[in-house]
Amino acid sequence: MNTDKKRFRLLIKGTVQGVGFRPFVYNLATSLGAKGFVLNNTDGVVIEIENVDIEKFTHLLKTKKPPLSEIENITIETLDWLGFEDFKIKDSDTFGDKFPSIPPDMGICEDCLKEFNNPNDRRYKYPFINCTNCGPRYSIVLDIPYDRKNTTMNVFEMCEDCKKEYEDKTNRRFHAEAISCPNCGPIYWYEKDGNIYKENVFELMANDLKNSKIIALKGLGGFHLICNALDEKAVKTLRERKKRSSKPFAIMFKSLEEALKYLEPTEDEIRALTSVQKPIVLIKRKFPYFEEACQGLSSVGAFLAYTGIHLRLFDFIDFPIIATSGNISDIPICKDNDDAKSKLKDIADAFFMHNRDIKRPVDDSVVKLIDNNISIIRLARSYAPKPIYINTHVKAVSLGMGAFLKSTISIFKNNTIILSPHIGDLESVDTIEHYKNTLDDFLRFYNVKPDIVVCDMHPNFFSSIYAKERFSDKATVVSLQHHKAHILSVIAEQNIDTHQEILGIAWDGTGYGEDGTIWGGEFFVGNAYNLKRVFYIKPYKLIGNEKAIKDPRRIVLSLIFELLEEKAFNHPLVEKLRFEEKELKMLYKMWKNDINTTKTSSVGRLFDMVAYLMGLTDVIDYEAKGAMMVEDRYIDSKEYYDFHISNNEIIISFEDILNEKEIDKMASKFINTLFEIIVSIIKLLKIKNVVVSGGVFYNRPLMKRLKALDGINLFYNKKIPTGDGGISVGQAFYGGLLC
Incomplete structure (x- = not known):
């Protein structure tokens, strides 16, 4: 045992504040007879310690750490002996280079759940039960460091019992900033x-739920709209009132045991469902349950009750509940009582509310299991703010402004990128206000003034316009092509050597291209500093632009025009598209003369086309609807449609797709075609390091086949969304590379 007279100073970075890390260090140090202190500062947690075997101590730090903590980095300095008399937990140090870890909100932990169900515990059935391992955090923070005085809990004075727990270094609630009980x-x-x-x-x-009522319920990070998930009348009413014609609803269950009555999860899905994050997990449902909620999809977004509020409600009902975001479509979830009563009054029959203020709304996170790995669709509660530690160290501060859809922001400083929780689509005044507030909070929390600001190349995106309006006189503002940002998000997250040559594949629904067209089926070659577009799906025309995105018939028609031009009017499929003759002629004129028509290489839009041809949907009324429906119909097969490569264009035989007789095989053949295209390009370019990103790569059968490929190193997003929620990470990283 090496306990020479030395003092060690440890700086621990990661998710180490607000998760019980200081009391853990205190108890560990005292158990080893060590002397010194531990405190929070704006970089993480600082430990100064003497009379200890430092190797043993650091090993135990890593292996015995609290369940919600994540240690990303430990630096150790050896200093002169001071002769500490004991081990203390010191007050937070608010000085220094302000870039702390702000913990995310967390669902109820196992210890609190046991207390909640224990009649002898003073928090028995207490709806706001929490400890250092669970409860509200990011949603109630006013400032950093994360101390009670800097949260919305500062208005609740602790009773003597809570105060004793809060001050007891050996207690699970030591410095649990949201601590409370029925008395206080x-x-x-x-x-x-x-x-x-x-x-x-x-x-x-x-009782109201049993009578088909809809309730707006204020929970951890905002309001849910809830109803009986087994009551089709109630679900239909919710769908009508929320003007959500076909988008699936998430369903909350009391427990895993209850969920298993209605779902068929894999072991990996069970692990995700019951994890400390308690996200919404896409899981196969048992038929005929939840038909109205799922609208024809075989999977349902399922999650477990994650607060005392939800669990207390389940004490009085024996059915699962729809628990969808408490908002009007396309705006953030409501967080304030008065705001909810105003905005949700035409949807909810009643309101459950409380007086713990929510400073900022936080949605539920959504994940999907792909080949036994979690793929994050929406990064929010329990996952974000998300620190991503980068091998590249930058001297300046870079800000990524995010995309238009599923917007987020990211800050890159030193060797860390901080990704915000999901903000939403920047198409409503409310979401734009939420976006601005999130940006203000992040710049203030992390005490940064960006030197370089990176926005999307699309000139009309709010995030691009706002970047120039707000920062052009304070920082360098640059734009980055959408799909290059996708690829860079993987390079950053996976710490790929920035000079390493890679093949980058970015496939999604839309993204403004460098040539002014809409990209979405792209192949790049290069490294983090220089990505060159080398191949792409042959562009086709979106007749009517936005209208074609919602009406897949227009995409089908465009491809028929591409094949036959004026002879297209005699194609048997055209009659089935149900266009009036006058409209058909107008659409051809638009296609022929490029009137209100844009070219695109989007793979996402092709999924919409296939979904329509298979008779699965006539309208795309929510993001990725076509892709989800087509994936749902995939059957194991190796058949695919013909394609060839001419110059830089990948030309799929759409004639074969349009003339397909065995409709039930179309989904599999189309997805297999995408796989074969990737294989062909890999063989052609002979590049082993392959990076994939973009919403298309949420496709389970496609990713499963790609992961099974021999002879390549496949890199993809694992910690952040592969969809547009990860774009800001790629942007911030790019800005850092320019510094």
Whole structure:
């Protein structure tokens, strides 16, 4: 045991604040007879320690750490002996280079769940139960460091019992900033028909759910709209009132045991469902359950009750509930009581509310298991803010402004990129305001002034316009092509050598291209500093631009025009498209003369076309609808459609697709075609390091086949969304490379 008279100073970076890390260090150090102190500072956690075997201590730090903590880096300095008399937890140090870890909101932990169900515990059935391992964090933070005085819990004075726990270094609730109990915590109530109820609230809610009512329920990071998931009348009413014609709803279950009555999860899906993050997980459902909620899809977004509020409600009902975002379509979830009553009054029959203020809304995270690995679709509760540690160290500060859809922001400083939680699509005033607030919060929390700001190349995106308006006189503002940002997000996250030659494949629904057309089926060659577009799906025309994105018939028609031009009017499929003759002639004129028509190489739009040809949908009324439906119909097969490569263009035989007789094989053959295209390009270019990103790579059968390929190193997003939610990471990384 090496305990020479030395003092060691450890700086620990990662998710180490607000997760019980300091009391863990205190208990570990005292158990080893060590002396010194531990404190939070704006870089992470600092430990100064003497009288300890430093190798043993650091090993135990890594192997015994609290469940919600993530240690990304430990630096150790050897200093002169000071002769500490004991080991202390010191107050947070607010000085220094301000780039701390702000912990995400977390669902209820196993220890709190046991207390919640223990009649002898003082927090028995307490809706706001939490500890250092769970509860609200990011959603209630006012400033850093993450201390109670800097959260919305600062208005609740702790009772003596809570104060003792909060100050007890050996207690699980030591410095649990959101700590409370029935004697000193938030209060809740139920509003219905102009009346306010403070007694028997959960019984009243349960009774309303049993009678097909819709309730707006304030939870951890905002409001849910809930109803009985087995009550088709209630689900239809919710769909009508929310104006959500076919997008699936997520379903919350009391427990895994209850979920298994209705779902057929794999072992990996069970692990994700029951993990500390408790995300929404896409899982195959048992038929005929949840037909109205799922709208023809075989999988459902399932998650478990993750707060005492939800669990208390489940004490009075024996059915799962729809728990969808408490918002009007295309705006952020409501977080304030008055705002919810105003915006949701035409949807909800009643409101469950409490007086713990939510500073910023946080959605539920959504994940999908692809070949036993979690693929993040929406990064929010329990996952974000997300620190990503980069091998590249930059001297300046870079800001990524995100995409138009599924927008996020990212800050790159030193060797860390911080990714914000999901913000949403920047097409409403409310979402734009949320975007601005998130940006303000991040710049303030991390005390940064960006030197370089990277936005999307699309000149009309709000994020691009705002970047120039806000930062052009303070920083260098540059644009980065959308699909290159996708590839760079993987290079950053996976710490690929920035000079390493890679083949980058970015496939999705849309992205403004360097030639002014819409890209979405791209192959790049190069490295992080220089990516060159070398191949792409042969562009086809979107007749009517946005209208073609929602109406896949126009894509089918465009491809028939491409094959036959004026002779297309005699094609048997054209009659089935159900266009009026006058409209058909107008659409041909638009196609022929490029009137209100844009070229695209989008793979995502081709999924929409296939979904229509298979008779799965006539309209694309939510993002990735066609892709989800086509994947749902995939059957194991190696058949694919013909294609060839001419110059830089990949030309798929759309004639074969349009004339397909065995419709049930179309999904498999189309997805297999995409796989074969990738294989052909890999063989042609002979590049082993292959990077894939973009929403198309949420496709399970495609990714499964790519992962099984021999002779290549496949890189893809694992910690962040492969969709547009990860774009800001690629942008921020690019800015860092320019510094």
